[in-house]
Amino acid sequence: MFLIDMFNKKTILPDAATALRGREEAIPTATTHFVSGRPLQDPYPEGMKKVLFGMGCFWGAERLLWQIPGVYVTAVGYSGGLTPNPTYQETTTGLTGHAEVVLVVYDPAKVSLQRLLKTFFEEHDPTQGMRQGNDIGTTYRSAIYVYDEGQLAEASAARNVYQKALKAFDHDRAITTEIAMAGPFYFAEDYHQQYLAKNPDGYCGLSGSGVSCPIGA
Template sequence: MLYAFKSRLPSPEEALPGRAESPFPVPSTHTVLGTELQGPYPEGFEVADFGLGCFWGAERRYWQTPGVWTTLVGYQGGVTDYPTYEEVCSGMTGHTEAVRVVFDPSQVSYEDLLRVFWESHDPTQGFRQGNDVGTQYRSAIYTHSPAQQETAERSREAYQRVLTDSGYGEITTELAPATPRPFYPAEGYHQQYLDKNPAGYCGLGGTGLSCPVGVARA
């Protein structure tokens, strides 16, 4: 059954069993920003989770965004506990590649982060992003509060109008609360990958269409 689930998500019965704890260590410090990857985070800062294709390029896009305090990549929205990269790539865990963004809301709004999200990939492609094909490349937003959920929903509606007017299809982005969809940090070599490998692969690419400003606030 390995690599059988590239075009559909596995059921809980089909998914790999997982484990009780992470099978690998995760670095503590961001190689670019010098901040804590897994906390503690400064008081008053917020967390946002996004999946927009290969997480290498997605993470770089966010660590370059002013007001972002730290970023880390991982696996989210699946069934298998504490998966490995190889397991996620098999399609048998149900996860997507995600980037966790910790930000200072006094410097950058959640709406601004959503604009980065929509404009950095094509959210209409389903279980793929460009040449990257599989359920682990699906577009996703996992929210951490009712306010984030409402803002994300309004932002999606606004961007759908822009896409429709330009001949694109329906947005396929998974939009759901982060709980109970745990974020499992990825292996150390994935963290800030494009800082360690500046010439490394980055499949990030948007539609070229801008998300409207000032329409998504809760």
């Protein structure tokens, strides 16, 4: 019974009454990107744009995204939840409401949001609900959090195009990706930042659906 209760707790989003309280102070994290040496936090160079991608475990997703030409810097953290300044241990309980996400700061003159969205949809399976492969829980849900209405429209359009592509292969496959305006983003702890650059043999749970997303070519 205890295992069933824990499973259910991790796959159902909390509400304000059940979410953990959190804290006022930000948790300590790295100041610079382990690979590029660029600052992780604002201020970013003029003209840069931001988007948050939840693709399951954020270690592998971040490594994938920092390698795209035109991406200025990436960082991992937590967003889409209720608990202010959560720790990793708190998010894994399922009681903060957050998804593990990658902050992508990109130069729109060098890489389009469509290009990033194509990578997002192809490199994980956006049809799995509150899980990604063997990683189960609300923290591993597929999500796109955007910072303006233009990004919101692009992300929604990309989802619709990809949904048609998926249906052509399997009529029962429905995208569960959460698409919304970004709320607070909380940087994850230092050891999570660029984890797979520091630990090349570490875990990476990324696995795409095998269906190409016909956008951003």
